[in-house]
Amino acid sequence: MNETVTIHIDGQAVTVPRGSTVLDAARKLGIAIPAMCFLEGHTAEPSCMVCQVKVDGEDRLRPSCATAAVDGMRIESETAEVHAARRTALELLLGDHLGDCVAPCSVACPVDLNIPLMIRRIRGGQPALAGAMARLCRDCGGRCEKTCRRAARDRPVAIRNLIRYAADIGEEPPPDDATTGGFSTHVGRVSPEEIDRYMVEANSIQRVKPADGAAYTDEEARREASRCMRCDCRAADDCKLREYGALYKAHTRKYKSSRRAFSQNRHPQGLIYEPGKCIVCGLCVQIAREAAEPLGLTFVGRGFNVRVGVPFDRPLADGLRKVAGACAEACPTGALVLEEDEA
Ligand code: SF4
Numbered sequence: 001m002n003e004t005v006t007i008h009i010d011g012q013a014v015t016v017p018r019g020s021t022v023l024d025a026a027r028k029l030g031i032a033i034p035a036m037c038f039l040e041g042h043t044a045e046p047s048c049m050v051c052q053v054k055v056d057g058e059d060r061l062r063p064s065c066a067t068a069a070v071d072g073m074r075i076e077s078e079t080a081e082v083h084a085a086r087r088t089a090l091e092l093l094l095g096d097h098l099g100d101c102v103a104p105c106s107v108a109c110p111v112d113l114n115i116p117l118m119i120r121r122i123r124g125g126q127p128a129l130a131g132a133m134a135r136l137c138r139d140c141g142g143r144c145e146k147t148c149r150r151a152a153r154d155r156p157v158a159i160r161n162l163i164r165y166a167a168d169i170g171e172e173p174p175p176d177d178a179t180t181g182g183f184s185t186h187v188g189r190v191s192p193e194e195i196d197r198y199m200v201e202a203n204s205i206q207r208v209k210p211a212d213g214a215a216y217t218d219e220e221a222r223r224e225a226s227r228c229m230r231c232d233c234r235a236a237d238d239c240k241l242r243e244y245g246a247l248y249k250a251h252t253r254k255y256k257s258s259r260r261a262f263s264q265n266r267h268p269q270g271l272i273y274e275p276g277k278c279i280v281c282g283l284c285v286q287i288a289r290e291a292a293e294p295l296g297l298t299f300v301g302r303g304f305n306v307r308v309g310v311p312f313d314r315p316l317a318d319g320l321r322k323v324a325g326a327c328a329e330a331c332p333t334g335a336l337v338l339e340e341d342e343a
């Protein structure tokens with residue numbers, strides 16, 4: 001039997017070893033089929049359905065990650081029908097998603113300033129870099145502060161004071177990551193209980209006033225910056241859901257289900273799990289299983305409430321003793337991230 005098969009994708013012929021998938025063949029051709037729940041070197045367990053393609057002669061589209069390449073097969077990967085199916089798959093995932101890619105303060109900013117990142121740079125002792133960002137501010141009157149979630153606890157972060165403080169420092173040009181823009185999902189209004197969970201990231205001190213009544217000292221600026229609850233997403237720059245959502249112009253609210261509550265689990269080694277961002281792709285479950293984690297991860301719940309969890313409701317640290325970092329690396333969204341992935 002011939003050890004290779006030849007198929008056509010979007011009119012281009014490609015020869016691959018027998019047993020390859022259509023996705024393998026497309027990658028060999030350099031055709032970028034989106035895939036979220038498939039990771040090279042792991043078994044395909046299709047769930048996200050964003051890698052769908054049209055097989056000539058068939059009515060239904062198929063997930064390319066789990067479709068074997070058969071000699072003579074003809075595939076279309078870029079038709080309007082295929083794009084619409086991928087968009088729908090993304091919209092279904094987004095309908096059950098809870099997270100802000102971009103924080104409310106940045107969304108409100110007329111120049112899309114990445115305000116949480118600027119604040120972290122002040123807090124982390126990089127005021128010159130923060131200053132290069134702050135000088136983009138057009139002084140719109142403080143739309144940023146009006147949307148700051150911290151107001152639900154006590155008072156908004158004093159973003160305008162922080163911008164004034166930072167803008168006076170250094171002369172560098174703005175860095176590439178100074179602004180956000182683009183696709184974003186939105187959490188919307190949050191409950192007092194959810195604010196308690198967001199506050200894990202923030203210093204609970206009262207809003208800091210400049211002692212001289214005018215401008216922050218370095219120390220005052222750092223203290224005020226520590227009040228930020230960090231409600232932007234740690235994965236915003238490498239999240240596949242965000243990337244493909246933008247690429248296929250997916251609507252974030254088309255299939256919006258009743259909103260789940262914001263929650264966050266923390267692992268002592270710095271892994272953070274946010275169930276609201278999990279698309280139930282199963283990659284982390286598979287990685288933990290392959291690494292023979294004693295407990296590992298599993299799917300818990302039913303129907304739309306299925307999420308990844310540790311068996312017997314044990315803490316994340318018990319489930320992931322060896323491969324916490326590998327799971328964060330593989331996670332296609334911001335559901336599993338490492339705290340050290342900070343700006
Ligand atoms: S996980 Fe992705 S889509 Fe969700 S908030 Fe983060 S960046 Fe946005």
Ligand code: SF4
Pocket residue numbers: 277278279280281282283284285308327330331332333335336
């Ligand atoms: S936590 Fe991430 S890797 Fe694990 S199932 Fe959810 S989306 Fe997939």
